[in-house]
Amino acid sequence: MKITEEDQILIEMYLDNAISPTDLLSFEKRLKEEEHLASALTKQSEIHRFLRNREDRNDLKSMLEKQTIPQGKKPTKVIPFYASNWTKLAIGVAAIFLIVMVWQPWVSPDVYQQFAQHKPLSLTERGTQNNLAELEQTFNGKDYEQSAAFLKIYVAKSPEDIKAQLYLGISYLELGDYEQAEILLQKIAKGQSVFKEEAIWYSALSNIKQGNNTEALRSLEKLSKDGPYTQKAKELKSLID
């Protein structure tokens, strides 16, 4: 079946997250029922993804073309080293100490999971929309793909709702979309809302999840000394410092 121009436009708007919540529901219903529409969406989403990333892709290409190629290491001259037994023992102890300090076997690989305990999302008290309960359920039920999609629409309609922005950031963080997460978290962290501390905390967790402990420590330093995250920050620091 040939797809109409109206449907092509609807697909584009859907991919742009620019579709209204009412149209979204009916469009998603049609996607389940109309095979040709679903197939057109798959095809168009590839072009959509290409276009959204084309400029960045070209910038990366030019950057790689300018990249200086590392020169192979020259063989180094080996100087024989004669040491006494005591010196050898001291070197051994120092080496073990260094390995243990760098490796830090007591640091659990799931530090992020241990500390990323999210408070349940509750937007209902602030809004009047009926579908907010459904939105909250996606986040609280850990369906972060859906919660990110819903919150993105919600934030576009209610840009003043900082809490929704924070939870959108957390959803991105859970999905591993650090770039989007950082944009939102940094913005809130720099502001003066009641969610400032929470955004700094999550920014640190984002660094932890990416394996960047140095940056995480820097973020933790920005937390206030007797705020809601002081104790947690102390525990986290003791694991990564």
Next chain:
Amino acid sequence: MHKDQRYILALKNRDERVITEIYDLHFEKIKKMILSNSGNESDAKDIFQESLIALFDLATKKEFVLTCPLGAFLHRICKNKWIDKIRKKKVKQEVSFEDHFRYGGEEESGLIVMVEEAEKENQIFNQLERAFQQLSETCQELLRKVRENFSAQEIAKDLGMDQMNTFYRRKNACIQRMKKILETA
């Protein structure tokens, strides 16, 4: 998720420092592999660059997560790309590749799937780029504005279009033109 996921973020953000780190860590091994299989340093540079772009293409998929070390991924994809190039050049020479990253079992098949997917995405993006180059200047200008992190409203406003409907009709016309070019290619 493998800890090397941070390199994916660096590619997306074009983080020069971390990209240099990728070259420092992995380029020598790839160069050695290509030099010992009838290639030169310039071939190695091209193959390494193409492989990083393929990885970028794959990483544009929202659900993509790196599940193996970056070195293993690069070794495999560079090897495949070099074999393809040799075939195209019709160089009749025995090729032998040392496999430094053979895992076996599920991890190995996961790596193969990831590399195949990256090659597929790379091929599609390269075709789309060629189609884009054949569009009219007006279409190219409009579609160039479409970037990650920019809303349709912002782009329409930037193009001086008050009505979202006008913006979407024009955008759609350009996309359909692109599809036509792809079909006839």
